[in-house]
Amino acid sequence: METFFRYNWMVREQWYVWCEDVPLEELLRPRMGGVGNILQTLFHIIDVEWSWVQLLQGKPDDAEDFANYQNLEAVRRFDRKLRPDVEVFVTAWDSSMEKRAYIDHRSAGKTSTYSWGEVMRHVIAHEIHHMGQLSVWARELGKQPVSANVIGKGLIIPD
Amino acid sequence: METFFRYNWMVREQWYVWCEDVPLEELLRPRMGGVGNILQTLFHIIDVEWSWVQLLQGKPDDAEDFANYQNLEAVRRFDRKLRPDVEVFVTAWDSSMEKRAYIDHRSAGKTSTYSWGEVMRHVIAHEIHHMGQLSVWARELGKQPVSANVIGKGLIIPD
Numbered sequence: 001m002e003t004f005f006r007y008n009w010m011v012r013e014q015w016y017v018w019c020e021d022v023p024l025e026e027l028l029r030p031r032m033g034g035v036g037n038i039l040q041t042l043f044h045i046i047d048v049e050w051s052w053v054q055l056l057q058g059k060p061d062d063a064e065d066f067a068n069y070q071n072l073e074a075v076r077r078f079d080r081k082l083r084p085d086v087e088v089f090v091t092a093w094d095s096s097m098e099k100r101a102y103i104d105h106r107s108a109g110k111t112s113t114y115s116w117g118e119v120m121r122h123v124i125a126h127e128i129h130h131m132g133q134l135s136v137w138a139r140e141l142g143k144q145p146v147s148a149n150v151i152g153k154g155l156i157i158p159d
Numbered sequence: 160m161e162t163f164f165r166y167n168w169m170v171r172e173q174w175y176v177w178c179e180d181v182p183l184e185e186l187l188r189p190r191m192g193g194v195g196n197i198l199q200t201l202f203h204i205i206d207v208e209w210s211w212v213q214l215l216q217g218k219p220d221d222a223e224d225f226a227n228y229q230n231l232e233a234v235r236r237f238d239r240k241l242r243p244d245v246e247v248f249v250t251a252w253d254s255s256m257e258k259r260a261y262i263d264h265r266s267a268g269k270t271s272t273y274s275w276g277e278v279m280r281h282v283i284a285h286e287i288h289h290m291g292q293l294s295v296w297a298r299e300l301g302k303q304p305v306s307a308n309v310i311g312k313g314l315i316i317p318d
Contacts, residue, residue: 033295101317122309132291136192158260
């Protein structure tokens with residue numbers, strides 16, 4: 001589980017560096033699909049990752065508003081603020097948690113039950129999916145996107 | 160590991176159904192980013208998934224040409240042909256394979272060594288990333304994309 005989180009964090013950091021060369025107006029320009037612009041996508045994946053980890057632990061997931069994070073440095077600061085909570089949880093993950101039940105009450109009037117293992121994979125896939133959207137928008141800007149490769153990052157050293 | 164493959168296969172089948180309502184010329188129309196069109200993206204993820212699994216096993220990964228698969232039914236047939244090989248490998252996966260070394264000779268003059276665990280996660284992330292691109296192109300067509308949710312698919316039944 002941890003490997004995919006470390007992968008996502010590495011790719012996310014590379015997207016921040018990529019953003020450094022892009023004017024703020026392009027980072028905020030409305031685009032087709034996803035959550036609609038580049039910077040809000042980064043804000044959104046940080047927010048969603050942290051919120052799910054909070055929810056699993058029965059902790060409050062106070063929503064923050066992207067209106068308060070309208071530049072790259074603010075989004076990076078938001079990430080630095082929330083990442084440690086996620087890291088503690090991910091590092092302590094063990095396979096006995098896979099089938100633990102999480103009851104989702106967020107939709108008014110109905111509940112859904114998910115396993116913790118599903119939720120964690122949901123968080124992982126959520127970020128990768130949104131990075132795929134960024135890759136299209138990068139090409140629209142005439143720029144090469146950040147690589148989505150898992151290989152070549154030294155994530156699992158072979159024997 | 161198997162959970163993410165099953166997730167990808169479910170999402171892929173949903174994209175096939177999604178494609179049924181889209182004219183072939185739209186499935187083949189050149190688009191920005193990724194491998195450049197919707198149908199070739201589906202062909203590409205099938206091809207890459209199978210090829211990596213063949214390579215890990217030291218089997219030939221004879222490249223096929225998308226030129227021979229220019230409609231939805233042909234791509235589905237391609238998937239039905241290759242999926243069983245992948246399923247056998249994924250179902251037999253166990254954690255002792257994670258750090259097994261794979262030596263990649265594909266770049267002329269240099270080799271790279273990856274662990275099998277990295278390669279398998281690469282295959283997983285590869286598909287999710289490309290599905291993110293499809294989701295943008297779907298919106299460009301005015302259509303709702305297939306959901307990327309991992310939750311709600313019954314992949315890991317909670318205790």
